Amino acid sequence: METIPGAKAFTVSRCKGIPQISTQSDAGVMAVLLIEAHVAEGLGGCKSITPRLLPEASKQLAVKLFESISM
Known part of the structure; x- marks a missing residue:
């Protein structure tokens, strides 16, 4: 892999206090809630x-989808 001169690797950090979901069936709803919360109020x-x-x-999401x- 070729490196680009002057390019820096970016860092990834996880903010503490944000809950993690262990069941896959809840992951989609949790993702939507986290996106909405981040847009409205940040971390x-x-x-x-x-x-x-x-x-x-x-x-509520099911009603919105329906x-x-x-329409």
Whole structure:
């Protein structure tokens, strides 16, 4: 692999306090919630998302999807 002169490798860091999901079936809903929270409030908003929010959020996302399809 060729290196580019002057290019620097970027670093990746994980912010502490943001929950991780262990079940694949919840990962999509959690990803949507984290994206929405990050857009609205930044990393602080992401830290407020917990797995307890997933059941209600799943229902709300299903309704939004149904409404967008039926229009």
